[in-house]
Amino acid sequence: MKFGTKVIHAGIEPDASTGAIMTPIFQTSTYAQEAPGIHKGYEYARTQNPTRSVLEINLAALENAQHAICFSSGLAAMDAILRLLNPGDEIIATNDLYGGSYRQIVRVHGRYGIESRFVPMQDLAALEAAIGPKTKLLWIETPTNPMLNIIDIAAVCTVAKKHGVLTCVDNTFASPYLQTPIDLGADIVTHSATKYLGGHSDVVHGAVILNDDGLAQQLRFLQNAVGAIPGPQDCFLILRGIKTLHLRVERACQNAEKIAAFLQKHPKVRNVYYPGFVSHPGHDIAKKQMRHFGAMVSFDLHTDTLDYATHVLSNTKLFTLAESLGGVESLIGHPATMTHASIPAEERRKVGLSDSLIRLSVGIEDVDDLLEDLAQALDRLP
Numbered sequence: 001m002k003f004g005t006k007v008i009h010a011g012i013e014p015d016a017s018t019g020a021i022m023t024p025i026f027q028t029s030t031y032a033q034e035a036p037g038i039h040k041g042y043e044y045a046r047t048q049n050p051t052r053s054v055l056e057i058n059l060a061a062l063e064n065a066q067h068a069i070c071f072s073s074g075l076a077a078m079d080a081i082l083r084l085l086n087p088g089d090e091i092i093a094t095n096d097l098y099g100g101s102y103r104q105i106v107r108v109h110g111r112y113g114i115e116s117r118f119v120p121m122q123d124l125a126a127l128e129a130a131i132g133p134k135t136k137l138l139w140i141e142t143p144t145n146p147m148l149n150i151i152d153i154a155a156v157c158t159v160a161k162k163h164g165v166l167t168c169v170d171n172t173f174a175s176p177y178l179q180t181p182i183d184l185g186a187d188i189v190t191h192s193a194t195k196y197l198g199g200h201s202d203v204v205h206g207a208v209i210l211n212d213d214g215l216a217q218q219l220r221f222l223q224n225a226v227g228a229i230p231g232p233q234d235c236f237l238i239l240r241g242i243k244t245l246h247l248r249v250e251r252a253c254q255n256a257e258k259i260a261a262f263l264q265k266h267p268k269v270r271n272v273y274y275p276g277f278v279s280h281p282g283h284d285i286a287k288k289q290m291r292h293f294g295a296m297v298s299f300d301l302h303t304d305t306l307d308y309a310t311h312v313l314s315n316t317k318l319f320t321l322a323e324s325l326g327g328v329e330s331l332i333g334h335p336a337t338m339t340h341a342s343i344p345a346e347e348r349r350k351v352g353l354s355d356s357l358i359r360l361s362v363g364i365e366d367v368d369d370l371l372e373d374l375a376q377a378l379d380r381l382p
């Protein structure tokens with residue numbers, strides 16, 4: 001089945017009891033049993049819920065994998081993956097990482113003896129040098145947030161396999177429409193489904209997707225034993241969002257390409273970070289592992305100050321100043337004070353995240369209106 005068919009049909013059957021075309025929201029906490037231990041496969045809704053089960057089958061299909069396990073948020077999904085490690089184990093993550101992921105690795109799991117290192121994984125030699133006997137997991141984000149670096153997933157997975165280390169790809173920025181890391185050798189894929197999968201900025205949700213039966217069983221155990229589960233209505237909203245994933249991401253990528261080209265020519269803009277540019281250091285890898293170049297664009301200003309950035313951030317009208325990404329509407333954000341405020345300033349500077357860096361999540365509006373909005377905000381700069 002091709003991607004545009006899977007989003008609508010994979011795992012989705014008319015409801016057996018009524019014929020309802022859309023997956024019902026099973027808003028129940030428990031299920032009647034015929035006799036002790038005799039039931040229809042559903043006992044208690046933390047453990048199993050039919051709306052959630054349908055979403056899990058659908059998500060596994062989108063990432064070309066066997067298993068998907070859903071959680072109440074992207075960070076709850078990450079927490080379950082990190083609980084596969086033991087005290088004394090080490091995780092190596094990309095140095096240009098979502099701020100909340102960095103915070104969880106260092107400040108939550110760090111307290112329970114999980115060691116961590118942050119390495120620019122574009123540099124395979126640096127990665128290989130960092131791997132030691134304690135290393136158990138590599139954590140990849142690509143495109144990275146907010147610098148939009150590209151990491152060669154297949155190459156990193158080859159290094160990981162040589163050292164017997166697991167790889168997990170946070171595929172939130174690309175979505176499975178653009179990139180399927182399991183096909184490239186990754187062991188685990190995770191999503192903040194809050195972003196492109198949901199796609200309408202109306203739900204917080206996360207998922208872990210993988211092939212390995214043993215790891216899937218451990219994650220399924222954690223889903224039930226820890227209990228960070230999504231509610232059935234949230235699962236319904238993600239299922240609904242996924243039906244148009246391919247159309248939304250396609251249009252958002254087209255818009256982003258035009259916006260990146262516009263920004264690159266603007267005299268007030270210093271640098272545009274967008275993997276679609278031939279001059280971007282990760283362009284060839286992006287071309288190889290992604291269907292398009294994504295709908296995130298970052299840029300900084302010639303006058304690299306917080307004041308100048310604030311000026312642009314408070315003058316756009318269609319681009320709304322907000323955290324998050326991947327919805328139908330365009331958002332504008334300031335990583336240094338918003339999404340990445342939890343990363344120390346010197347770590348931010350190391351990855352090139354300047355004070356004037358602005359991140360756009362390009363939506364699916366008419367691109368002419370988006371261009372006009374950015375032009376008027378930039379033209380007002382002194």
Ligand SMILES: *Cc1c(COP(=O)(O)O)cnc(C)c1O
Pocket residue numbers: 073074075076098100101141145170172173191192193194195204205206
């Ligand atoms: C938002 C985000 C997360 C966290 O997901 P939540 O659903 O907000 O918990 C993790 N990784 C990336 C890349 C994100 O953008």
